[in-house]
Amino acid sequence: MRLLTAIVKPFTLDDVKAALEQLGLLGMTVSEVRGYGRQKGHTEVYRGAEYQVDFVAKLKVEVLVEDDVAERAVEAVVKAARTGRIGDGKVWVTPVDIVVRVRTGERGVDAL
Amino acid sequence: MRLLTAIVKPFTLDDVKAALEQLGLLGMTVSEVRGYGRQKGHTEVYRGAEYQVDFVAKLKVEVLVEDDVAERAVEAVVKAARTGRIGDGKVWVTPVDIVVRVRTGERGVDAL
Amino acid sequence: MRLLTAIVKPFTLDDVKAALEQLGLLGMTVSEVRGYGRQKGHTEVYRGAEYQVDFVAKLKVEVLVEDDVAERAVEAVVKAARTGRIGDGKVWVTPVDIVVRVRTGERGVDAL
Amino acid sequence: MNPGDTAWVLASAALVMLMTPGLAFFYGGMVSSKSVLNMLMMNFITLGVVGVLWLLYGYSLSFGSEGGNGFVAGLHNAFLGNTVGTLAGPKGDAIPTLAFVMFQLMFAVITPALISGAIADRTKFWSWVLFVAVWVTVIYFPVAHWVFDFSGFTGPHSVGGWIANQLKAFDFAGGTAVHINAGAAGLALAIVLGRRKGWPKKVSRPHNVPHVLLGASLLWFGWYGFNAGSALAAGDLASVAFTTTTVATAAALLGWIVVEQFRDGKPTTLGAASGAIAGLVAITPACGYVDPMGALVIGIVAGVVCALATGLKFRLGFDDSLDVVGVHLVGGIVGTLLIGFFATSGVNSAGGNGLFHGGGWSQLWKQAAAAGAVLGYSFVGALVIGWIINKTMGFRVSAEAEIAGVDEAEHAETAYEFTASSAGQSVLDRATQPAPTKPTAPVAPAAPAAVKEGSAS
Amino acid sequence: MNPGDTAWVLASAALVMLMTPGLAFFYGGMVSSKSVLNMLMMNFITLGVVGVLWLLYGYSLSFGSEGGNGFVAGLHNAFLGNTVGTLAGPKGDAIPTLAFVMFQLMFAVITPALISGAIADRTKFWSWVLFVAVWVTVIYFPVAHWVFDFSGFTGPHSVGGWIANQLKAFDFAGGTAVHINAGAAGLALAIVLGRRKGWPKKVSRPHNVPHVLLGASLLWFGWYGFNAGSALAAGDLASVAFTTTTVATAAALLGWIVVEQFRDGKPTTLGAASGAIAGLVAITPACGYVDPMGALVIGIVAGVVCALATGLKFRLGFDDSLDVVGVHLVGGIVGTLLIGFFATSGVNSAGGNGLFHGGGWSQLWKQAAAAGAVLGYSFVGALVIGWIINKTMGFRVSAEAEIAGVDEAEHAETAYEFTASSAGQSVLDRATQPAPTKPTAPVAPAAPAAVKEGSAS
Amino acid sequence: MNPGDTAWVLASAALVMLMTPGLAFFYGGMVSSKSVLNMLMMNFITLGVVGVLWLLYGYSLSFGSEGGNGFVAGLHNAFLGNTVGTLAGPKGDAIPTLAFVMFQLMFAVITPALISGAIADRTKFWSWVLFVAVWVTVIYFPVAHWVFDFSGFTGPHSVGGWIANQLKAFDFAGGTAVHINAGAAGLALAIVLGRRKGWPKKVSRPHNVPHVLLGASLLWFGWYGFNAGSALAAGDLASVAFTTTTVATAAALLGWIVVEQFRDGKPTTLGAASGAIAGLVAITPACGYVDPMGALVIGIVAGVVCALATGLKFRLGFDDSLDVVGVHLVGGIVGTLLIGFFATSGVNSAGGNGLFHGGGWSQLWKQAAAAGAVLGYSFVGALVIGWIINKTMGFRVSAEAEIAGVDEAEHAETAYEFTASSAGQSVLDRATQPAPTKPTAPVAPAAPAAVKEGSAS
Ligand SMILES: Nc1ncnc2c1ncn2[C@@H]1O[C@H](COP(=O)(O)OP(=O)(O)O)[C@@H](O)[C@H]1O
Numbered sequence A, B, C: 001m002r003l004l005t006a007i008v009k010p011f012t013l014d015d016v017k018a019a020l021e022q023l024g025l026l027g028m029t030v031s032e033v034r035g036y037g038r039q040k041g042h043t044e045v046y047r048g049a050e051y052q053v054d055f056v057a058k059l060k061v062e063v064l065v066e067d068d069v070a071e072r073a074v075e076a077v078v079k080a081a082r083t084g085r086i087g088d089g090k091v092w093v094t095p096v097d098i099v100v101r102v103r104t105g106e107r108g109v110d111a112l
Numbered sequence D, E, F: 001m002n003p004g005d006t007a008w009v010l011a012s013a014a015l016v017m018l019m020t021p022g023l024a025f026f027y028g029g030m031v032s033s034k035s036v037l038n039m040l041m042m043n044f045i046t047l048g049v050v051g052v053l054w055l056l057y058g059y060s061l062s063f064g065s066e067g068g069n070g071f072v073a074g075l076h077n078a079f080l081g082n083t084v085g086t087l088a089g090p091k092g093d094a095i096p097t098l099a100f101v102m103f104q105l106m107f108a109v110i111t112p113a114l115i116s117g118a119i120a121d122r123t124k125f126w127s128w129v130l131f132v133a134v135w136v137t138v139i140y141f142p143v144a145h146w147v148f149d150f151s152g153f154t155g156p157h158s159v160g161g162w163i164a165n166q167l168k169a170f171d172f173a174g175g176t177a178v179h180i181n182a183g184a185a186g187l188a189l190a191i192v193l194g195r196r197k198g199w200p201k202k203v204s205r206p207h208n209v210p211h212v213l214l215g216a217s218l219l220w221f222g223w224y225g226f227n228a229g230s231a232l233a234a235g236d237l238a239s240v241a242f243t244t245t246t247v248a249t250a251a252a253l254l255g256w257i258v259v260e261q262f263r264d265g266k267p268t269t270l271g272a273a274s275g276a277i278a279g280l281v282a283i284t285p286a287c288g289y290v291d292p293m294g295a296l297v298i299g300i301v302a303g304v305v306c307a308l309a310t311g312l313k314f315r316l317g318f319d320d321s322l323d324v325v326g327v328h329l330v331g332g333i334v335g336t337l338l339i340g341f342f343a344t345s346g347v348n349s350a351g352g353n354g355l356f357h358g359g360g361w362s363q364l365w366k367q368a369a370a371a372g373a374v375l376g377y378s379f380v381g382a383l384v385i386g387w388i389i390n391k392t393m394g395f396r397v398s399a400e401a402e403i404a405g406v407d408e409a410e411h412a413e414t415a416y417e418f419t420a421s422s423a424g425q426s427v428l429d430r431a432t433q434p435a436p437t438k439p440t441a442p443v444a445p446a447a448p449a450a451v452k453e454g455s456a457s
């Protein structure tokens, strides 16, 4: 089992979700994160005092996938999340030992 | 060392925490996430226009555990978080190479 | 490739960021989490009724690093985030199989 | 007709109108963020429901321009008959009857709204609407007649209500008719609906304390219309009421947070806001009958007693979620009874002297009788009405709805969406709005079908 | 001079002033959290821009103390000449002219503010400022003259506007001059600026529904100044207007949520707030010409019709983001026309009788003529002004700014920062404030250069 | 007694009361979300503390019905003696003394509240309470006497304060007594408490800009009571003050954001709100002495100068957190001095002519003298009082409390809990409410012990 983690621009989520669904991946967990990287933040001004906001809002998408789907899932997410502009994000994959569906206690592939 | 990650229904956290404490696991990190899966979202209506909210609020619980406690921790969390209804969530375990307690620099088991 | 995850006190982020930059690590992803551990929470009182808030606000910092930088990155983060008081947090490292930069599709080291 | 008095009564009516939204925020800030809209709605809707009923028959039941039996005023003035172009009040200080009608309406609006705090986080909206309609009809309109309808005010031959004219208990602005009335009904409904899941151990803390303070501030502001406006003239008595209201509120605010400091170790914002409201409640019946020093004592007593009284529900085991009993019932009783001690005819020639001003015990017994009558009538009435609604259409949402949030379940809305604040569009909850329906169809709202199609794409 | 009337008009002017911030919150709560500040600013700025223009020439163009051609009042009173120390209004009810000037200013402020709801989430701030300045000059000031300037009111020899004095259509407080006027201009600008990205499928839902209700409540409160204040005296007529306003608003609130219950399955908070506003809009022209029962019908019709009318934009494909057309244009037309049916001279001797009170069809045609004239003039005018601004300086932000948020792009601000609430300082966005610039430099604001230095350290 | 005037003064008193909560939101929105409650409380508590002190001796020290030495009015009217049933003001425009007492109280409440902005994010609550009590006693009550107590107003034999009666400087509504007074004290406290940790590089940005605008709007609204109410009659002078207030505020709003546009590149919401307040501050002393065109200039100057003055603190190194100096001290001085140029007896026969209206330099020197006297007295007094409090009970929270948040440390509360909004109950912070204590115990609040038990289970 693998865990695919993607940091993407917030407004691409719909496309990412659709791309995963096309691979038959119908579950995911999303969280709000802030990213720092090549993409610049922005500046705010309050009563003449400038505030540099370094971080940019991103979404983190986590999807558990079977080992042999991982590579295709990565490709699908990368394609769906790409705008071609700086700050499009990263996708990475990590190994997973155990997966359980809480409701049933099913494990492994059946847990997805 | 292992990292146990659980996606659970928010109101089960107290029980999950208690279950882990019974195993002597006294630390954890929690974050707010939104999940997509079999469980349906809900619909909101504003001036007659419907908004489909696909994601459901969940909590993500992360617990570092010793290798040999992992299996028992998984069982404990699964039991504590189970309501038997769709959307109860997932638990997964991933390998961890290094663990450090920031305050002391202690590593491994001592860091927990 | 390795993923360094650090749970730190929120106000240390600037120092953690600076420490990572000194190692040439110019990207990271940050999220707001709440931690439970040795550090106590606090109590709130509303019309005489006490509310025990067990969790403490923390930040989670995630950084993808090359394998051979991991150890130095851990040291740097631990040093930067340390205040010496309970609740300074944890740092851990997990293995990563694949890393892709969404914008270009570059993989591995080039993706960082 | 006196334009200065009219200006003051119209301004006061507007001020009292603002109290209901103020109350909505006072209450709304205290509940959890998933039931705040339901709380706001339970308050705001009283403006709609009572506003219409008042026109139809509410004013008429409460205020009679002729005859009457002391219990209810009848239907002479239904549909606001005899109110357009007529005057009310004594010569020299007469005002257009409609100004009085509107001023009194706002009291009828806020009284049921006050009740809603007792049943936060768990109420079916339409059941509440029905309760409001029935309760004001059967309880509030008669009680307002008892307390507020002085014989001769709205017509030379009117008899007026028994508390104001026969018993001659003092209630300047509604300690009995508004606060004891609402507090007793709140207690009844808290019993009818039962405790929230997890109460008392696991309930949410207030989700927006600044909004609690905003609500309290709007209430305080509007309360000047409520109390000083009840003089129905811009003169000495209104100025006295304005002063006693201010002094008592200030004192109660301090009293409450001092209790907190000793009991809990810290003074809280919620406590300061609650203390102010407790003072406003307690001075309401007394504001035109006591002098400023009397108001100071009433305020201190109200602040301290109400702060302690919020603990009652834990002791007795009823989930009066936002302390309608602790603040409005207890505060109303404190103020109504203390008139018996502090009343002085020095501030109001139509008033009298309480125990501390040489007036003996008689006024105190009258005050207690009035308080008891309203309390009993309202409590029993609300219990019966609430019980029937609960048995028939149900008064409480399902357990699932209570966990998921009443807002979503009852109103198909959520209160806040902040996540998009500093980023691109939040697509977690990105709306899928209805596609324009086909132009050939007649004017119709976006059909759910169209929407679901849309969301599938 | 009548002090009671003056007190009421001054209080009313203050109440109407509060409506513009109220509107800002009503609108601001409905947009997304990344464009709420822009929405607040589009409203708040009208207080600044129109406040100054009114002094310079706005009042003078709208109200003439002598002469006039019925279309625009001229420049006799520029710089508020002839207003200090003079009186306006009929003997016995005369008030200082400046009280009238201020009361009317607040109408001129809120009317352009109303337009802003049609172009939420995408407007360049300075272009909006320019639009407001030109639109009030060319459209509002003349139209206010047509409708509000009764000959003889501000000076014995003044001619007044054609709708009020020649056509003799009834518009007590601005159904045409304010609501139809703003609604038509809103439609024009929605067309000029075009749809938001993703509309209608993917736009944000309201980010702060409690603030919508707060805004609606402040609007309702202030509207008593707007409507009852338009009597310009504290007496019978003001009391009538207060009453009809209350009744119609209550009825419309109920009407709207009943539609929702049947159409969507749930009554919503946004619907209740919207229904109240729809009722307030519709009763505005009628409030001093109809009786309470007439107001009830007008309210119900407005609530139902406006609730349905918000679906129009999806059908016709224009992105009137916050339903300025559905609520203000439609509601304004409803109220203006229904006067033709429900007007009764029983409440206002200067009024007349509509169809249902034996007055025949004539008043209805006059009402339609007034509504049509204002609608057409405003729509065409706004279209031309908006088009020119769009072609020259641009009226809409860039696509990037629209995604990232107008607040950041146009105002270098974000509305909320809650993340630090329960923890140590949030350093995600930790500010890097400017280092004190060198003491040798003359007084000057923190220079960006210094700041960037600071942030690099 | 004049009912119209009384109606206006009572309404004005209510309006000014609302300014303190308005200020609380104006300030509260600017601080971080972990110290907003402390800021709200520092403002709200002044209603309690000063409300009670005013009754006891505050009014008496400020306003004397007989005798006096020009510096302080004495204790003749302690406990509001001689105020019930008496009249104040000139014949024909007389009002109940208590109406005047209440109107003036609200000034005494908001003045110390204004100071709190200088010491945001770091103040011990009870130390602040003590400071307020001492500062109003020693500084505000005397200064109010100097400036506001006109001989003969509250009693035929009263002497009144030296600035109003001997120096004859003009201050219509409190440019010196309120704004310079509070601004100078704010500067003193900013020095006493010292800079916040990390200032100026690392401090939070405003956590809720909409609430800043809400506060500014309520302030603007209430300010009509403050300024136009200071005429103490509903007539010409009140109308002039209403007009000049509106014009100056509009102009200052524009002035501030134009400065921002040139200096920072964008006009901000915070700037618009701040500009409006700067205009309101500057016109306060002048509003009854200048004509509308004079007000326009005063507004523009105030907007521009105050916008620039907020940079001073970075230059001089004092952490006046929310710019009490930049807005209230500087704005108050601007307005007080510009009277010397723009005063015209054309709007107020009790006024005079400034330099630009042929009045010579004399008025300007008087204005400067009044400003200087109040500034110096308040600054030194606040410095001493603050220093003593700081040395004895401490005025500043611990460093840990400052990082963790003053709300938690001083009030055991947090302002917001939004996380449960769209989900089941948030259990991150799920409350563990006290178990009902044992029924055998006497009535008592939920004991901490019981709670901790509860939370352990
Ligand atoms: N080394 C890293 N570890 C973890 N997250 C990273 C790392 N570098 C970048 N990110 C995440 O990826 C996002 C995009 O990175 P950025 O460098 O801005 O653009 P790009 O990936 O297009 O070159 C960042 O906002 C951050 O969330």
Ligand SMILES: Nc1ncnc2c1ncn2[C@@H]1O[C@H](COP(=O)(O)OP(=O)(O)O)[C@@H](O)[C@H]1O
Binding pocket: A026, A027, A028, A029, A030, A062, A063, A064, A065, A101, A102, A103, A112, B007, B034, B035, B036, B037, B038, B039, B040, B056, B058, B085, B086, B087, B088, B089, B090
């Ligand atoms: N493939 C997946 N990867 C990551 N998280 C998942 C995945 N599938 C489901 N989840 C998470 O688990 C939660 C519950 O899943 P769901 O399918 O709704 O119910 P159940 O697990 O009971 O079958 C989801 O809300 C989501 O947060």
Ligand SMILES: Nc1ncnc2c1ncn2[C@@H]1O[C@H](COP(=O)(O)OP(=O)(O)O)[C@@H](O)[C@H]1O
Binding pocket: B026, B027, B028, B029, B030, B062, B063, B064, B065, B101, B102, B103, B112, C007, C034, C035, C036, C037, C038, C039, C040, C056, C058, C085, C086, C087, C088, C089, C090
């Ligand atoms: N076993 C664990 N698994 C995951 N996170 C942990 C664990 N133990 C502690 N943490 C995280 O580390 C933070 C600090 O831990 P704590 O025990 O309070 O202090 P310290 O690390 O200084 O001993 C916690 O708030 C929590 O977020």
